[in-house]
Amino acid sequence: MDSAPQPGSPSLIATIGRIVLDGIVVVLRAVGFLLAVLIGIPLLIGPLLVVGLVVLIAFVCTAPTSGVYRTALTRVYMRHKLSPLFAAVVVTLCTMMVIIVISVMGGFLDLMRSSVKRLSSDVSVKSGVQGFGHYEELAKRLEALDEVEAATPVTVGYGLLRVKRQLVDLNGKVVSVTEQVKTVEVRGIDPAGYTRVTGYESSLYWRPELFEQWRERLDELTAEARSDGDTFAAKVYQDRKGELSHFEGVDYHGAGMRFKPLDAWQPKKGPKLPAIVLGIEVDPSPYARRMRGGRYWPNGRLLQSADSARLPDSMRPQPVSLTLVPMSSKGTLIEPVLGQFIVVNETKSGLYELDNSRVYIPLDIMQSMLDMDAGEAYERPLTDAELELLALGETDGLPRKIPVPARTTQLSIKLADDIELQAGRQAVQDVVDKFLADHPNVGLLSVHTWEQQHSTLLNAVQNEKGLVTFLFAIISLVAFVMVGTVFYNIVLEKTRDIGVLRALGASRLGVANIFLGYGLSIGIVGGLLGLGLAMLIIFNINEINDLLFDRFGIAMWNPQTYYFDTIPEQINPTEATFIVIGAIMCSVLSTVIAALMAARLNPVDALRYE
Amino acid sequence: MSDKPTNSTTANPPPLPQRGEAILSSTGLHKHYKMGDNDLHVLRGVALDVKQGEWVAIVGASGSGKSTLLHLLGGLDKPDKGEVHFQGKNVFAFGSKAVDEYRSKSVGFVFQFYHLLPELNAIDNVLTGAMVTHSVLKWPSVARQSHARAVELLTSLGLGERLTHRPSKLSGGERQRVAIARALINEPSVLLADEPTGNLDEKTGEQILDVFRDLHKQGQSIVMVTHDAKVANAADRRVTLERGRLK
Numbered sequence: 001m002d003s004a005p006q007p008g009s010p011s012l013i014a015t016i017g018r019i020v021l022d023g024i025v026v027v028l029r030a031v032g033f034l035l036a037v038l039i040g041i042p043l044l045i046g047p048l049l050v051v052g053l054v055v056l057i058a059f060v061c062t063a064p065t066s067g068v069y070r071t072a073l074t075r076v077y078m079r080h081k082l083s084p085l086f087a088a089v090v091v092t093l094c095t096m097m098v099i100i101v102i103s104v105m106g107g108f109l110d111l112m113r114s115s116v117k118r119l120s121s122d123v124s125v126k127s128g129v130q131g132f133g134h135y136e137e138l139a140k141r142l143e144a145l146d147e148v149e150a151a152t153p154v155t156v157g158y159g160l161l162r163v164k165r166q167l168v169d170l171n172g173k174v175v176s177v178t179e180q181v182k183t184v185e186v187r188g189i190d191p192a193g194y195t196r197v198t199g200y201e202s203s204l205y206w207r208p209e210l211f212e213q214w215r216e217r218l219d220e221l222t223a224e225a226r227s228d229g230d231t232f233a234a235k236v237y238q239d240r241k242g243e244l245s246h247f248e249g250v251d252y253h254g255a256g257m258r259f260k261p262l263d264a265w266q267p268k269k270g271p272k273l274p275a276i277v278l279g280i281e282v283d284p285s286p287y288a289r290r291m292r293g294g295r296y297w298p299n300g301r302l303l304q305s306a307d308s309a310r311l312p313d314s315m316r317p318q319p320v321s322l323t324l325v326p327m328s329s330k331g332t333l334i335e336p337v338l339g340q341f342i343v344v345n346e347t348k349s350g351l352y353e354l355d356n357s358r359v360y361i362p363l364d365i366m367q368s369m370l371d372m373d374a375g376e377a378y379e380r381p382l383t384d385a386e387l388e389l390l391a392l393g394e395t396d397g398l399p400r401k402i403p404v405p406a407r408t409t410q411l412s413i414k415l416a417d418d419i420e421l422q423a424g425r426q427a428v429q430d431v432v433d434k435f436l437a438d439h440p441n442v443g444l445l446s447v448h449t450w451e452q453q454h455s456t457l458l459n460a461v462q463n464e465k466g467l468v469t470f471l472f473a474i475i476s477l478v479a480f481v482m483v484g485t486v487f488y489n490i491v492l493e494k495t496r497d498i499g500v501l502r503a504l505g506a507s508r509l510g511v512a513n514i515f516l517g518y519g520l521s522i523g524i525v526g527g528l529l530g531l532g533l534a535m536l537i538i539f540n541i542n543e544i545n546d547l548l549f550d551r552f553g554i555a556m557w558n559p560q561t562y563y564f565d566t567i568p569e570q571i572n573p574t575e576a577t578f579i580v581i582g583a584i585m586c587s588v589l590s591t592v593i594a595a596l597m598a599a600r601l602n603p604v605d606a607l608r609y610e
Numbered sequence: 611m612s613d614k615p616t617n618s619t620t621a622n623p624p625p626l627p628q629r630g631e632a633i634l635s636s637t638g639l640h641k642h643y644k645m646g647d648n649d650l651h652v653l654r655g656v657a658l659d660v661k662q663g664e665w666v667a668i669v670g671a672s673g674s675g676k677s678t679l680l681h682l683l684g685g686l687d688k689p690d691k692g693e694v695h696f697q698g699k700n701v702f703a704f705g706s707k708a709v710d711e712y713r714s715k716s717v718g719f720v721f722q723f724y725h726l727l728p729e730l731n732a733i734d735n736v737l738t739g740a741m742v743t744h745s746v747l748k749w750p751s752v753a754r755q756s757h758a759r760a761v762e763l764l765t766s767l768g769l770g771e772r773l774t775h776r777p778s779k780l781s782g783g784e785r786q787r788v789a790i791a792r793a794l795i796n797e798p799s800v801l802l803a804d805e806p807t808g809n810l811d812e813k814t815g816e817q818i819l820d821v822f823r824d825l826h827k828q829g830q831s832i833v834m835v836t837h838d839a840k841v842a843n844a845a846d847r848r849v850t851l852e853r854g855r856l857k
Contacts, residue, residue, distance in 0.1 A: 055692045068749035069741035076729045451631045500725045503686055504792070505714020507707065604678075607725065 051587025095530025107568025152193030188366020256345030499606025523587025718793030
């Protein structure tokens with residue numbers, strides 16, 4: 001028998017049909033992948049979304065012209081069955097879960113970016129730890145660019161911060177001394193210049209309005225306590241307000257900006273000390289921890305108060321010591337140097353990692369401690385014999401001295417407002433290249449954007465967000481499979497009804513549409529309820545966190561692990577919309593099998609179904 | 611379902627046949643069923659003419675293929691061979707959409723086990739028949755009229771007090787009346803009844819038979835499958851299905 005397909009024969013039609021179907025699948029998949037890339041969702045979800053969208057559009061478009069029994073029965077089945085309620089609950093919970101996860105993670109990422117950005121310059125030019133000279137010239141050349149608004153030198157190093165606390169008796173006699181040491185990143189800056197390139201000024205924590213806010217809050221609490229009849233609490237709040245008065249009226253902000261301790265803060269004996277600004281979490285002592293609600297209380301910190309002038313040195317917060325290890329311009333280590341500083345203010349970026357490890361000191365002090373200040377040096381390294389001569393105080397026979405320029409480890413640059421980050425970086429790179437050509441002895445300089453500098457941190461969170469969302473989407477898919485089985489059971493249960501409807505003249509598509517409509521209704525109800533619940537939870541998530549802590553001692557959010565003191569309360573409307581639409585489409589998709597099954601039922605068999 | 615005229619058996623119908631002319635006919639109907647490895651040849655070339663206004667009773671032993679024949683006549687199942695003609699046109703020649711429309715507008719089914727939708731009350735069950743024929747857009751304009759007809763039908767069948775009762779609150783006879791009303795809502799040309807009294811006691815069965823007698827008097831064409839000789843005697847004509855052939 002000749003098996004070759006004849007024109008118009010069933011096998012030929014089947015082959016053509018298969019090719020057409022394959023083509024449609026390929027197109028849908030391609031569109032799906034494209035959509036996934038465009039809206040930044042996992043690639044595999046894209047085609048699913050597209051298929052869901054096609055089914056949804058087909059359903060919505062055919063709805064008005066199809067038999068009214070479809071909508072009527074969908075409504076009846078929704079009202080009279082418990083299973084659709086469960087399905088709607090599953091869709092609600094999945095939608096809520098994914099929206100909460102993506103929103104909290106997204107908010108977390110946004111907060112992290114803005115916090116990192118706050119204390120980072122747009123672009124940095126960096127050298128090795130030994131620093132590079134002629135940086136003033138480079139800064140001038142950069143500032144001459146249209147793309148650059150400001151450039152300022154920053155000297156970065158690492159050191160040991162020693163915090164001493166003394167317990168004294170009423171006579172000012174020291175009873176005990178505790179010392180704590182912490183590794184810190186030290187930045188030598190010029191506060192005015194640094195403020196021009198970063199949000200340094202706005203990150204200074206102790207400022208007059210803060211005390212104002214504290215006082216108002218304490219008055220509120222006192223009033224509340226009094227109206228509750230709790231006179232003890234009212235007294236405690238008023239006492240605290242009294243403690244606050246020691247710090248009011250002191251110009252911490254000015255001291256932080258000028259890097260100059262007030263004269264009253266200087267020790268009565270010994271030389272005058274320079275200023276230091278600590279990250280707000282740097283102080284390792286337990287007195288300096290934040291309060292519930294994320295605020296800090298001035299008392300117990302290293303801040304000098306308004307009474308400092310009247311108190312003996314022993315009764316005032318002690319100056320902190322900072323140990324740095326300098327390096328010569330040739331990169332050799334020099335003896336560690338120790339400096340004492342008075343804490344004049346603290347900075348809070350909101351990013352725990354920065355706030356916990358960064359301190360700022362004046363640039364000139366940093367340079368001199370690290371031996372990076374301008375000076376003179378022998379034109380070549382000294383021989384052993386010459387070193388002996390030097391030790392004896394002889395200067396004859398030693399090589400000629402040449403001037404050495406001051407060095408810094410980086411230049412922080414702020415780009416002009418309308419300049420795109422990469423374009424700005426390239427402009428800076430070009431200037432740096434020319435500068436290096438003019439100064440071959442400067443060594444290597446690299447140019448980074450703030451995103452590159454913090455890419456490890458930001459990418460980690462970005463990836464985490466993608467991964468967690470993907471995992472929850474997978475969990476949701478499992479849930480939607482369960483929704484599918486609910487519908488499968490409904491179709492089994494309704495088999496005889498389907499037979500009756502077919503006998504009454506309902507088409508296969510019409511019967512399938514009852515169940516697709518069912519899925520659509522459950523998707524819409526579940527999706528919108530899920531969105532509502534998610535919004536309710538997200539906008540109260542910190543209160544929920546507090547409540548859980550108060551009642552059950554469970555702290556969902558540990559700021560020391562999560563960088564921020566409060567959980568971000570924000571929803572990205574685009575993401576939320578996509579999730580709700582996705583939930584509706586998944587809900588419709590999960591009913592496709594059941595709908596197809598219903599459509600394929602032979603009406604005669606359906607009527608006989610027991 | 612589209613309301614546009616389609617190339618179907620019911621679109622632009624020819625003038626209704628006069629009493630005595632064949633409205634529904636079948637020629638050479640064959641139907642096989644696979645039961646495991648066995649091939650059951652249930653119908654072997656059945657030819658039947660149903661005239662306008664005629665009541666035909668199909669009788670035969672259990673398993674003789676009576677219900678199968680009724681399903682084929684009503685377009686609920688497709689014959690393996692042979693044709694079903696309604697008003698002179700082959701029911702299966704114009705695709706599944708035309709068959710669906712034929713079932714909804716030209717014939718009405720009444721089953722032995724009533725097959726009402728349990729979640730709907732009597733009137734909504736009757737209206738389901740009308741809802742199948744009207745689209746979402748058209749329904750608002752015909753809903754009131756359909757509702758009135760459903761009430762009228764149920765009332766005429768003695769269910770005026772039972773309009774909002776669910777099937778579970780109705781007796782067997784009442785359920786069958788609701789099923790008959792549902793079958794009649796679209797004013798079908800032929801009523802196809804599959805053992806309509808088979809699940810009822812003798813007295814109730816007689817009452818249902820009276821309903822069919824009344825309908826027949828009004829000129830309704832009826833094809834009824836039964837194995838009850840008394841019921842078959844009420845019909846104008848009785849045909850016996852034996853070994854897949856009509857006698």
